[in-house]
Amino acid sequence: IPAVFEDLKAAGLIDSAGISVNQSHETIDILEADVFEAIQTPINVFDQEIEKKNILSKLKQKQKIVVARSVFLQGLFFMSIDKLPQKIWHASIYLNQLQKIAKEANRSVADLVFSYVTRLEEITSIVIGVTSNKELITNVSLLNSNPLDEITIAKIRRLFSKLPQHIITPAFW
Numbered sequence: 001i002p003a004v005f006e007d008l009k010a011a012g013l014i015d016s017a018g019i020s021v022n023q024s025h026e027t028i029d030i031l032e033a034d035v036f037e038a039i040q041t042p043i044n045v046f047d048q049e050i051e052k053k054n055i056l057s058k059l060k061q062k063q064k065i066v067v068a069r070s071v072f073l074q075g076l077f078f079m080s081i082d083k084l085p086q087k088i089w090h091a092s093i094y095l096n097q098l099q100k101i102a103k104e105a106n107r108s109v110a111d112l113v114f115s116y117v118t119r120l121e122e123i124t125s126i127v128i129g130v131t132s133n134k135e136l137i138t139n140v141s142l143l144n145s146n147p148l149d150e151i152t153i154a155k156i157r158r159l160f161s162k163l164p165q166h167i168i169t170p171a172f173w
Helices: 002-010 026-030 055-061 073-078 086-104 109-118 133-144 150-160
Strands: 017-020 036-042 065-069
Touching (some): 017 065, 026 036, 026 055, 086 109, 109 133
Parallel strands (some): 017 036
């Protein structure tokens, strides 16, 4: 695939190329593809793989634009535990833990999970979806959140560092 984009750039048909991956581990495969200047990848409190494997710093070293998506894990963080789809009912354990951390940190779940991603200096942009004007206003206000403290970050890393792919990958739902 990189060769196609190299040809398009050489022909002057595109100025820049970017790629969106479905799972953060796919980012490793495109690190060496210099043709891609931008990468959109999932990252959130449940999907920490790109952070754990030091991929973000490698992307920064290569001066890639890193766009975070799935910050709210397609709304999973806000789902009512008693209404979880059958395929991810076991995510309720983790959602309970997430709500407890948010309460201990005196933050909303939205603030907690958003702040977890915005603390990463390698992230250039964040893509989020909204379903109403109210959500848009709420999400924009998250940009003014205070940074997370190290204790809260450590709890998140400890509790959610090894979640199964069928929870952190919405395609499996």
